[in-house]
Amino acid sequence: MKRTGPTEDIDESRLEVHAPKDYAAGLTGVAVSLVRGVEQMGTGRTVRALRLVNQRQGFDCPGCAWPEPREADGEGRKLAEFCENGAKAVAEEATLRRAGPEFFAAHPVAELAGKTDYWLGQQGRLTHPMVLREGATHYEPLSWDDAFTLVAEKLRALSTPDEAIFYTSGRTSNEAAFLYQLFARSFGTNNLPDCSNMCHESSGAALSATTGVGKGSVSLADIQHADLLVVVGQNPGTNHPRMLTALERAKARGARIIAVNPLPEAGLMRFKNPQNARGLLGRGTALADEFAQIRLGGDLALFQAIGHLLLSWEEAAPGTVADQDFIASSTHGFETYAKNLRELDWAAVDRATGLPREQIEKIARMIAESERTVYCWAMGLTQHRHAVPTIQEITNLALLRGMIGKPGAGLCPVRGHSNVQGDRTMGVWEKMPERFLSALEQEFGIPVPRKHGYDTVDAIRAMRDGHGRVFIAMGGNFAAATPDSALTERALRSCELTVQVSTKLNRSHVVHGKTALILPALGRTERDVRSGVEQFVTVEDSMSCVHTSRGRLRPAGDQLLSEVDIVCRLAVTLLGDEHAVPWHEFRTDYDRIRDRIGRVVPGCDDYNARVREPDGFVLPHPPRDSRQFPGTANGKANFTTSELEYPEVPPGRLLLQTLRSHDQYNTTIYGLSDRYRGISDARRVVLVHPEDLAGLGFTDGELVDLVSEWKDTERKAERFRVVAYPTARGCAAAYFPEANSLVPLDSVARTSNTPVSKAIVIRLEHTAH
Numbered sequence: 001m002k003r004t005g006p007t008e009d010i011d012e013s014r015l016e017v018h019a020p021k022d023y024a025a026g027l028t029g030v031a032v033s034l035v036r037g038v039e040q041m042g043t044g045r046t047v048r049a050l051r052l053v054n055q056r057q058g059f060d061c062p063g064c065a066w067p068e069p070r071e072a073d074g075e076g077r078k079l080a081e082f083c084e085n086g087a088k089a090v091a092e093e094a095t096l097r098r099a100g101p102e103f104f105a106a107h108p109v110a111e112l113a114g115k116t117d118y119w120l121g122q123q124g125r126l127t128h129p130m131v132l133r134e135g136a137t138h139y140e141p142l143s144w145d146d147a148f149t150l151v152a153e154k155l156r157a158l159s160t161p162d163e164a165i166f167y168t169s170g171r172t173s174n175e176a177a178f179l180y181q182l183f184a185r186s187f188g189t190n191n192l193p194d195c196s197n198m199c200h201e202s203s204g205a206a207l208s209a210t211t212g213v214g215k216g217s218v219s220l221a222d223i224q225h226a227d228l229l230v231v232v233g234q235n236p237g238t239n240h241p242r243m244l245t246a247l248e249r250a251k252a253r254g255a256r257i258i259a260v261n262p263l264p265e266a267g268l269m270r271f272k273n274p275q276n277a278r279g280l281l282g283r284g285t286a287l288a289d290e291f292a293q294i295r296l297g298g299d300l301a302l303f304q305a306i307g308h309l310l311l312s313w314e315e316a317a318p319g320t321v322a323d324q325d326f327i328a329s330s331t332h333g334f335e336t337y338a339k340n341l342r343e344l345d346w347a348a349v350d351r352a353t354g355l356p357r358e359q360i361e362k363i364a365r366m367i368a369e370s371e372r373t374v375y376c377w378a379m380g381l382t383q384h385r386h387a388v389p390t391i392q393e394i395t396n397l398a399l400l401r402g403m404i405g406k407p408g409a410g411l412c413p414v415r416g417h418s419n420v421q422g423d424r425t426m427g428v429w430e431k432m433p434e435r436f437l438s439a440l441e442q443e444f445g446i447p448v449p450r451k452h453g454y455d456t457v458d459a460i461r462a463m464r465d466g467h468g469r470v471f472i473a474m475g476g477n478f479a480a481a482t483p484d485s486a487l488t489e490r491a492l493r494s495c496e497l498t499v500q501v502s503t504k505l506n507r508s509h510v511v512h513g514k515t516a517l518i519l520p521a522l523g524r525t526e527r528d529v530r531s532g533v534e535q536f537v538t539v540e541d542s543m544s545c546v547h548t549s550r551g552r553l554r555p556a557g558d559q560l561l562s563e564v565d566i567v568c569r570l571a572v573t574l575l576g577d578e579h580a581v582p583w584h585e586f587r588t589d590y591d592r593i594r595d596r597i598g599r600v601v602p603g604c605d606d607y608n609a610r611v612r613e614p615d616g617f618v619l620p621h622p623p624r625d626s627r628q629f630p631g632t633a634n635g636k637a638n639f640t641t642s643e644l645e646y647p648e649v650p651p652g653r654l655l656l657q658t659l660r661s662h663d664q665y666n667t668t669i670y671g672l673s674d675r676y677r678g679i680s681d682a683r684r685v686v687l688v689h690p691e692d693l694a695g696l697g698f699t700d701g702e703l704v705d706l707v708s709e710w711k712d713t714e715r716k717a718e719r720f721r722v723v724a725y726p727t728a729r730g731c732a733a734a735y736f737p738e739a740n741s742l743v744p745l746d747s748v749a750r751t752s753n754t755p756v757s758k759a760i761v762i763r764l765e766h767t768a769h
């Protein structure tokens with residue numbers, strides 16, 4: 001097998017376009033997982049690795065945050081408890097390819113900066129700590145001790161701890177995340193931006209204010225017992241593939257599904273379950289009973305229209321639609337909500353959604369008739385200017401019908417990274433509540449800063465303005481994942497030091513500060529032995545279940561350190577042996593970290609014992625567990641009232657969303673096959689409705705530049721191939737991260753500050769030859 005990555009980068013002219021698929025998974029998915037596994041890991045390691053994914057004695061899949069089945073939900077685990085994209089995530093990490101010191105000696109950084117994230121990532125695992133010294137052309141190896149000394153010196157030289165920024169990506173374990181935030185706060189700052197700021201921050205903001213818990217309120221059992229599932233702004237076939245198994249089971253029990261999406265995503269239409277003969281050989285299961293092909297950003301209007309209809313039916317026949325008992329006993333703000341929706345501007349609803357009135361009525365009818373509704377959503381809702389009120393409008397519908405805190409019903413923001421929810425529970429947030437900060441202070445006897453820190457967008461602004469001078473990332477790919485690429489890259493380059501704790505090479509290593517460090521970490525799949533004892537870590541899935549993850553594979557190199565070890569050694573170098581936090585103790589025995597998590601983090605009492613239960617444990621969630629809402633200011637679930645709002649698009653312009661292909665994990669590009677959408681071998685494509693293309697004077701296959709227009713500014717992304725595609729009218733789509741340069745830094749969601757990467761006003765221009 002090939003142990004080196006590709007030498008050639010993507011050749012965009014090789015684009016192939018076929019008709020989109022109308023079903024997800026099936027045999028091809030199985031074949032692709034095996035081929036990718038063997039390509040990256042060889043046969044033996046592929047078999048060993050895939051046997052361990054999502055098993056109780058194995059590791060948590062490094063893909064998405066979809067939960068594993070639990071006995072408590074009436075389900076056991078199968079031998080193969082993973083999907084095609086989980087297998088790709090494992091292959092990508094457990095690859096036998098290496099990017100070691102020889103690789104860096106052979107490639108000047110300036111050359112690497114010209115490569116795509118695909119090429120960079122495919123070079124293999126990072127194996128040695130590397131430094132790029134000021135003015136140098138190449139990264140060179142250095143010892144771990146020298147690396148930690150260098151970071152400590154640069155941190156000490158800052159005029160205030162607030163000039164340091166500590167970013168986290170959502171793959172970091174609970175143990176590492178807990179220590180990382182403790183380290184940042186011991187140093188003296190709350191500058192803890194994370195990938196969640198660009199992801200489900202809007203869900204957290206919306207739900208904290210309305211239900212008092214910024215997390216979802218359902219379990220897998222609820223999904224399976226729902227009689228109606230509303231899946232909005234989410235592409236589960238690619239991004240949460242095992243969700244399709246849950247949807248299939250719900251359908252088998254008679255559930256109906258409503259999908260709301262500008263794109264007819266294959267995974268919303270039909271599922272051929274690779275784990276049964278019917279799925280492999282037959283037609284599979286039809287999923288969406290109703291597919292609403294909405295315009296980008298039209299969801300707030302849709303859910304207001306549905307609310308309006310439900311309220312009018314309730315008024316006509318009191319007690320038939322609204323759950324009056326629940327509303328009276330447990331909620332606040334219903335009257336104002338109802339009053340606000342009594343009059344509805346249907347013309348605005350038409351413009352915002354592009355949906356026929358009959359379809360909106362039909363969907364409202366389905367919601368009115370359902371006894372057990374679950375609402376699921378993801379980035380199609382969270383990355384809009386009006387994301388927070390949109391999610392709150394869904395919450396209003398759930399409250400109106402009493403669809404929270406009862407079996408088969410609830411709110412389900414489907415999280416992205418496998419431990420993004422856990423990282424937040426562990427304190428990775430720039431504005432953790434006082435209760436958490438004072439618990440930290442008490443537990444460790446250290447002063448903890450109270451001033452709120454920077455989130456992702458504010459961190460970029462701070463670096464741009466010279467207030468952020470040392471940037472440290474615990475995983476992720478900040479340079480590529482963030483908006484306004486040109487501005488963000490300048491901001492990173494102006495730092496004194498950038499430090500990336502990483503597993504694979506990516507753009508954030510080649511867009512660097514004056515001095516830059518790469519610190520190679522053990523991945524989730526790898527054995528982590530401390531003082532002769534195999535350690536495990538813990539993670540939290542999208543449904544608040546906390547459980548263990550044990551790496552079992554041979555590590556990619558003997559120089560790699562665990563993320564826990566990296567934080568502890570850095571902390572000792574900077575803060576000294578006498579520091580009040582026992583960093584040495586934590587390094588060698590992760591149980592000691594868990595003891596402290598149990599004492600500091602709400603809901604984690606007796607943590608060491610409870611994570612050792614076969615399926616772990618579920619964190620408390622009062623609205624889900626007992627229909628109580630102690631987390632809101634008034635102790636009630638709150639209805640909210642918002643203006644009808646949607647993105648305005650000037651004539652001759654399109655609204656662009658940036659999304660994931662089937663063959664990538666965020667900025668990690670596994671391959672070049674967006675199979676369900678029929679697009680392969682290239683990534684710089686823009687999907688536009690054929691009639692919009694004709695109307696704008698462009699043709700399918702043509703090369704165009706995308707120009708985004710925001711306030712008085714313009715941003716350009718060059719050389720995209722037009723693909724005529726059945727998206728909603730007036731809307732377009734291009735892949736993340738290629739199109740990130742088009743997202744203005746200041747274009748953010750209100751309240752959550754999440755970059756608006758699903759509604760960018762663009763015009764097309766013929767590429768000059």
Ligand SMILES: Nc1nc2c(c(=O)[nH]1)N[C@H]1C(S)=C(S)[C@@H](COP(=O)(O)OP(=O)(O)OC[C@H]3O[C@@H](n4cnc5c(=O)[nH]c(N)nc54)[C@H](O)[C@@H]3O)O[C@H]1N2
Pocket residue numbers: 063064065085199232233234235236238239240260261262263265294295296297298299378379380381415416417657658659660661662664665666667758
């Ligand atoms: N294989 C794989 N799995 C992943 C990831 C990955 O990159 N690859 N990423 C992980 C992460 S971090 C996350 S956050 C999740 C992301 O999971 P998703 O949210 O499914 O990811 P996106 O590709 O951004 O897809 C957004 C979906 O919402 C639709 N949409 C866009 N705008 C709107 C809108 O205005 N209204 C409505 N109703 N729909 C809209 C799009 O057409 C698309 O189907 O996946 C996680 N899982």
Ligand SMILES: Nc1nc2c(c(=O)[nH]1)N[C@H]1C(S)=C(S)[C@@H](COP(=O)(O)OP(=O)(O)OC[C@H]3O[C@@H](n4cnc5c(=O)[nH]c(N)nc54)[C@H](O)[C@@H]3O)O[C@H]1N2
Pocket residue numbers: 121168169170171172195196198199200379383416417474475476477478481482483501502503504505506521522523524563658659660665666667668736737739740743757
């Ligand atoms: N335009 C646009 N931008 C977006 C989005 C979008 O939809 N559109 N989505 C946003 C979303 S939802 C998210 S979550 C962010 C993602 O932003 P990030 O989380 O910053 O990006 P990733 O691509 O997930 O990070 C991949 C890198 O993580 C490192 N890595 C992988 N596993 C490990 C590990 O176990 N340990 C360590 N230390 N490092 C590891 C590897 O080096 C890899 O290159 O992007 C956001 N940006």
Ligand code: SF4
Pocket residue numbers: 061062063064065066081082083084085086087089239240241242243
């Ligand atoms: S659904 Fe998500 S967590 Fe489960 S195997 Fe697939 S990628 Fe991994």
Ligand SMILES: [Mo]
Pocket residue numbers: 195198199200415416417
């Ligand atoms: Mo995400």
